[in-house]
Amino acid sequence: MATDSVKLLIVRASPYAMRAILEAKGLKYELIEENLSAKSQLLLESNPVYKKIPVLLHGGKAIPESLFIVLYVDEAWPERAAFFPKDPYARAMTHFWGDFIDKKIFQLAVSTMKTKKGDPKKEAGVSELYENFLTLESGFTQLDAKPFFNGAGIGYADICLAPLAAWLRVFVELAGIRVPTAEEAPKLHKFLSAIREHPGSKVAFPDPDELLSYVILHLKKTMAA
Numbered sequence: 762m763a764t765d766s767v768k769l770l771i772v773r774a775s776p777y778a779m780r781a782i783l784e785a786k787g788l789k790y791e792l793i794e795e796n797l798s799a800k801s802q803l804l805l806e807s808n809p810v811y812k813k814i815p816v817l818l819h820g821g822k823a824i825p826e827s828l829f830i831v832l833y834v835d836e837a838w839p840e841r842a843a844f845f846p847k848d849p850y851a852r853a854m855t856h857f858w859g860d861f862i863d864k865k866i867f868q869l870a871v872s873t874m875k876t877k878k879g880d881p882k883k884e885a886g887v888s889e890l891y892e893n894f895l896t897l898e899s900g901f902t903q904l905d906a907k908p909f910f911n912g913a914g915i916g917y918a919d920i921c922l923a924p925l926a927a928w929l930r931v932f933v934e935l936a937g938i939r940v941p942t943a944e945e946a947p948k949l950h951k952f953l954s955a956i957r958e959h960p961g962s963k964v965a966f967p968d969p970d971e972l973l974s975y976v977i978l979h980l981k982k983t984m985a986a
């Protein structure tokens with residue numbers, strides 16, 4: 762089963778797709794780029810509930826949702842470096858911080874970016890995100906990050922947070938997000954530098970200027986609709 766072909770339905774700019782692409786297990790896979798304005802039959806059939814990318818296709822099975830893809834990959838290839846520590850408490854807390862990153866960083870940043878200027882929810886989102894970045898420092902401390910949550914190698918919570926290294930500029934320029942300085946959040950800054958140096962990032966992250974232009978265009982289309 763682990764030798765069956767692996768395909769990923771993605772959009773290169775998507776932070777959720779970047780989680781799925783990160784080559785933390787060194788797998789060989791085919792990328793299939795989707796057009797979200799004209800979704801393919803393959804996408805509609807493989808994720809009939811949400812009709813969103815990313816979707817992993819493996820041995821006739823379709824796995825939707827970035828975080829479930831990461832969990833699946835970890836369990837389907839157990840012979841490769843594990844995404845979780847063995848200790849049950851550390852495992853539970855890895856899930857806890859992964860969930861915090863998904864909801865309190867990415868979902869909040871994306872919704873703040875889509876909120877119109879002048880709406881009080883925008884400033885509230887920017888302030889909450891700033892606080893959440895500071896809170897995340899305690900997550901790095903709790904899981905003894907060196908500099909990754911999973912120690913020297915990439916694990917589950919690292920993959921959850923990794924796309925921030927590509928998207929931070931977009932969030933700052935398009936949503937006015939404020940990020941704590943390296944003095945205020947040293948572990949976050951160390952993490953972001955290490956992720957940018959990781960070989961998986963070179964594959965997973967698009968060119969920063971192209972990413973910014975893509976998101977500007979996408980926002981214009983979706984906010985005008």
Ligand SMILES: N[C@@H](CCC(=O)N[C@@H](CS)C(=O)NCC(=O)O)C(=O)O
Nearest residue numbers: 775776777797813814815826827828
């Ligand atoms: N919770 C999902 C979010 C995925 C998601 O929002 N994908 C967007 C692209 S960034 C999408 O496919 N949007 C298409 C649509 O909403 O119709 C995950 O983690 O995979």
